Amino acid sequence: MSFISPEFICLFIFCFLLYHLTRGKSRKTVLLVTSGVFIGYFHWEFLLIALSISLLTYNAGLLLEKVRPKNKSTQTVYWTALACLLLCWTGFRHAESLTGNASLLFPLGLSFYTFQAIAYLTEVYWEETPAERNLPDFLLYMLLFMKFLSGPIERPNDLLPQIKKLHPASYDMMTYGLKLIAIGLIKKLIIADHLAPHIDEIFQAVHTASGAQLIMAALLYPIELYADFSGYTDIAIGCAMLFGLRLSPNFERPFTAQTITDFWRRWHISLSSWVRDYLYLPLTSVTRRLGQTGIAISLIITFVALGIWHGVGWNFVIYGLIQGIVIVWEQNTTSIRKTISRRIGSPLYGLLAAIRTYLIFAFSLIFFKAKNMDDAVYFIRHLSFQTHSNWKEIDLGISDHICIVTGIALLLIGIYEYFMARTDLLRQIEKQPAVVRWSIYYLTAFLILAYGQFGSENFIYLQF
Amino acid sequence: MDINETLEILNRIFRQVLKKTEITLSENTTAHDVDGWNSLTNMLLISEIEQTFQIHFPFREIVKLKNVGDLCRAIISKTN
Known part of the structure; x- marks a missing residue:
């Protein structure tokens, strides 16, 4: 169900x-x-x-x-x-x-x-x-x-x-929960489920896709995964609020992270904090006499275990290993990053660092999403800007209409998350005049019903 | 050794390990209050503290330390 x-x-x-x-x-x-x-x-x-x-x-x-x-x-x-x-x-x-x-x-x-x-x-x-x-x-x-x-x-x-x-549940809590459910449905039905069939198709048949299509699938998969899983989480937290219960947050704008270390403090928080408290910290306790080497060993073991938790196969080991190695590397290069930030200015550095983090995560997800290690290696070796016929194929077969709808939904969610970092936007909506408030509610319901991709009931993380 | 002396030594250890000269700890200081004191540096700090004071913290004891005050009291009880 x-x-x-x-x-x-x-x-x-x-x-x-x-x-x-x-x-x-x-x-x-x-x-x-x-x-x-x-x-x-x-x-x-x-x-x-x-x-x-x-x-x-x-x-x-x-x-x-x-x-x-x-x-x-x-x-x-x-x-x-x-x-x-x-x-x-x-x-x-x-x-x-x-x-x-x-x-x-x-x-x-x-x-x-x-x-x-x-x-x-x-x-x-x-x-x-x-x-x-x-x-x-x-x-x-x-x-x-x-x-x-x-x-x-x-x-x-x-x-x-x-x-x-x-x-x-209080009336406030109920209405807040309903708004979170609506946000979750937009993420799931308008973003994730529109992208999923096309990205799945590329990952299922990597040998027939062009290099440019492989690049697009690799770049879009983190967005699909985030929209799917954070959409599920918003619905779960919203449903619990209708019963007066507060569940733990699971995502905190992960794609604004400037390092993979920070990314894992923002992505699937309830799992990453679980792994930190019950696996990583006991491990570092054992290896603490080794100093930085002990921390590095503990980090790599922890992230490999996290990878293996997601599935059986070397591709999941590599997925975890990439996270571990990058975090160890980041721990030893803090001063270099600070120097670059000072030289080029904090805003530009922040943007470039966030893009770098996104690209590293997208690369690691190739191992996470590929059917097996052979497919993952083929996928990476054939990443290129070459097309089979023309540049139109980089849309992965998504129709122009759906590209626009999904793009706008993505933009709206981006704006929503940007403002949520500064003030609770959902609470701000409650303070607006009834006409504005209900216009937003009706528009949201219309967007979901008119543009939602109904039919798929699966969430990616159900398989884990 | 009293709590002020312990705090003074801890200040020196924290500044050295976290490479931040401006750190000043009090009994109520927690990891949230100190930039750079996180899960990646916590055990480095504990290890340095153990070597400095020639003591050992079992893991279950480390879990129970909620702030610098708890840490000071644990060090004092082990060194006296």
Whole structure:
């Protein structure tokens, strides 16, 4: 059940009405049952797996607290639970290649709720958060339907207190949530879904595309990925706000980053901060005696692991490796960048640095998006300005009309994000006269309905 | 060693590792307040502090340090 499906809209409206008509503990029941239906709708086995992992994590958390005062080894409990979670994730991730059975499906959301489970257990193990004793609260933390499929990956200290004090959403919060959903739909339906079929086609058949088409596909893919995933996140955060819940932000204008280091502080924030806290920092603790070399080793291991998380194959290893190597390089060239910035002026340097960051990320995404390593290498070796027949083919087969619509939508989202960095534009809209306000609402709805590419219900990050 | 002496030594370490002469730490200073003190430099600072004071911080102890005041108290308890 995708966010952009009639089934989801019906389930969501039903859940929303019941949630706001009921009181106290019934609200938790409404959210929990809806989450169960949402997950089980795909496959009842997916619900069973999610419940099993949640129960394992819940009991391991309680056991950690139980053995701690008796001075028994909390390490054994923690590492055993962690090993179970990682084995389960690895087993499902590699099930197809291990068994040769192509009909085995990777359970939706497994990576994301496994990450949440690891975050929870680690926080309990580090004594940063108490073990959750209320099972329905914990199940909601793990299975809440708005963030179940692709995050944001929530920390226990952020989400559990909100679940414990569920309340109806205020009018302000609801309208804000609806506006975020509209922004998400523009990103997804007008930008990502218009670009996706054409970029996919190039990556599926790299041998038949011209050099110029390969360049265009490589340059446009970061935009498609961003519009798709940040669109999903806006919809997820907006939906949660309709229930009075605040989910963590996942993107903060990543394409304004002047370095890849900064880029990863702005891109898929809930995952990059998870990886920083639970993998990179423990690694640097082990390697700290090695100084800068230790930091470099930890960074590279962390980003290779991040690459492997996205998929099986050397192309994902290279994708992670590029991020790691560039960040290590950036750490050792800070003074060079400062000198260049002083010489050419900060505004021009900022622009050039942002373009450089975008190009490095676009290059690394060739390994991320290509079917396999051979395709990725072919893709890179054939990047050129050569065309098969004429320059018109660099539109990748997108019609002029769609080019204009997608281009305008991209420009509007760029302007929106530019102003959001300075002031909360969505709040500013609320302060406008009713005529202006409602004109914007109707125009947005018209744009989505008239120019949205309906039909595809998939989001790119569902596969992870 | 008292907290002011510890702060003075920490100031010197932070200025040297982060290559910023203008850093002045207080007990309430956190990573958000110091330009350049982030996940990439945190362990370099910890390592330098450990070598200077001849002490060792287990990882779980590092996680619990929320500001410079916590760091000072942890150093004092290990050196006294």
